Amino acid sequence: MNKKGILLVLSGPSGAGKGTVCQGLIKTSKSIHLSVSVTTRSPRPGEQHGKNYFFISEKEFIEMAEKDQLLEWAKVYDNYYGTPRQWVEEKLDKGEDVLLEIDIQGALQIKKKFPDSILVFIVPPSINELQARLIKRGTDKEDVIQKRLNCVEGELQEIPKYDYIVVNDKLEDAVNAVKSIITAEKCRPERFNLQKYLQTGGLS
Amino acid sequence: MNKKGILLVLSGPSGAGKGTVCQGLIKTSKSIHLSVSVTTRSPRPGEQHGKNYFFISEKEFIEMAEKDQLLEWAKVYDNYYGTPRQWVEEKLDKGEDVLLEIDIQGALQIKKKFPDSILVFIVPPSINELQARLIKRGTDKEDVIQKRLNCVEGELQEIPKYDYIVVNDKLEDAVNAVKSIITAEKCRPERFNLQKYLQTGGLS
Numbered sequence: 001m002n003k004k005g006i007l008l009v010l011s012g013p014s015g016a017g018k019g020t021v022c023q024g025l026i027k028t029s030k031s032i033h034l035s036v037s038v039t040t041r042s043p044r045p046g047e048q049h050g051k052n053y054f055f056i057s058e059k060e061f062i063e064m065a066e067k068d069q070l071l072e073w074a075k076v077y078d079n080y081y082g083t084p085r086q087w088v089e090e091k092l093d094k095g096e097d098v099l100l101e102i103d104i105q106g107a108l109q110i111k112k113k114f115p116d117s118i119l120v121f122i123v124p125p126s127i128n129e130l131q132a133r134l135i136k137r138g139t140d141k142e143d144v145i146q147k148r149l150n151c152v153e154g155e156l157q158e159i160p161k162y163d164y165i166v167v168n169d170k171l172e173d174a175v176n177a178v179k180s181i182i183t184a185e186k187c188r189p190e191r192f193n194l195q196k197y198l199q200t201g202g203l204s
Numbered sequence: 205m206n207k208k209g210i211l212l213v214l215s216g217p218s219g220a221g222k223g224t225v226c227q228g229l230i231k232t233s234k235s236i237h238l239s240v241s242v243t244t245r246s247p248r249p250g251e252q253h254g255k256n257y258f259f260i261s262e263k264e265f266i267e268m269a270e271k272d273q274l275l276e277w278a279k280v281y282d283n284y285y286g287t288p289r290q291w292v293e294e295k296l297d298k299g300e301d302v303l304l305e306i307d308i309q310g311a312l313q314i315k316k317k318f319p320d321s322i323l324v325f326i327v328p329p330s331i332n333e334l335q336a337r338l339i340k341r342g343t344d345k346e347d348v349i350q351k352r353l354n355c356v357e358g359e360l361q362e363i364p365k366y367d368y369i370v371v372n373d374k375l376e377d378a379v380n381a382v383k384s385i386i387t388a389e390k391c392r393p394e395r396f397n398l399q400k401y402l403q404t405g406g407l408s
Contacts, residue, residue, distance in 0.1 A: 184388035
């Protein structure tokens with residue numbers, strides 16, 4: 001059995017509900033750890049430093065990127081986002097699963113560096129529903145919402161580069177679909193050690 | 205959305221518990237249909253014609269094979285087994301999922317004809333456990349059991365050709381793993397119709 005953990009990357013259009021799906025996964029599954037990204041954007045109401053993001057300055061961000069301490073990073077809507085490298089690699093090496101909630105550019109960077117990573121694209125049930133969610137969330141001004149919606153069609157073109165696509169209509173169903181993806185990926189033959197199976201007479 | 209159903213093929217060493225896993229799936233999942241194979245072997249105690257197998261003569265079997273009415277067929281331990289073609293193709297075309305419980309040779313034939321089919325290899329938790337199960341089942345004589353066990357190592361070498369491997373330790377876990385595989389496969393980007401999604405404003 002390959003003891004390395006699974007690196008699961010969730011991304012998708014802003015407002016598709018990536019964050020809610022991630023929280024649902026973390027709550028109901030003890031075996032997966034959510035990586036906390038660094039960002040230069042301002043916290044939204046209720047967001048906590050060290051829980052939702054590490055909120056850092058642009059100067060600090062650039063320093064981390066220059067020291068190769070970020071697994072991926074991207075500029076999205078005038079703000080920087082990045083994934084701290086060390087924490088993720090340590091968990092994977094210990095055989096623990098890691099969940100990343102990052103933007104599409106970042107997800108594709110991860111896939112290049114970690115071909116074994118599993119990319120999941122979360123989409124809202126429809127574009128109209130996406131717009132409604134962004135307005136309801138109330139964290140973005142009208143022009144930012146329009147900017148996000150304009151990007152969506154282009155973002156959806158990246159779907160073929162993903163391993164899976166999950167429609168986030170009912171949250172519970174979306175969370176269960178992602179859990180099923182993890183379970184299925186653990187059943188990949190590449191993760192099965194035949195030599196060990198034969199030698200030990202079974203799986204230890 | 206690709207409306208074609210999923211063709212799920214379960215196989216693995218004799219005694220791994222394929223049949224029990226299949227029954228568990230059928231019982232708890234109404235959306236998948238078990239294909240009933242034709243065979244020339246004698247019914248085991250309790251097996252019913254038309255439910256477990258269609259028990260037919262060697263002459264009838266050869267006739268079906270010659271008329272190309274079998275999707276795959278194989279000779280296993282002196283008996284013939286085959287999958288009737290028409291029934292499977294009709295279900296898949298209607299968008300319904302089909303489950304095949306067939307031997308390894310047959311599974312690999314199916315994969316060649318249907319590259320989209322999903323092959324799942326069921327293994328017992330250990331070879332010792334496999335032997336214990338075959339003895340407990342009481343349907344095979346000692347020499348047949350030995351013949352089966354001798355084949356296992358060779359059969360396990362085919363694992364890399366499979367899409368998934370499921371260790372059948374606790375039946376419930378094995379059934380859930382196969383269900384997760386079906387759910388995950390339904391989330392493949394190839395099955396997502398982007399044009400339709402954009403045109404209809406969502407998924408119908």
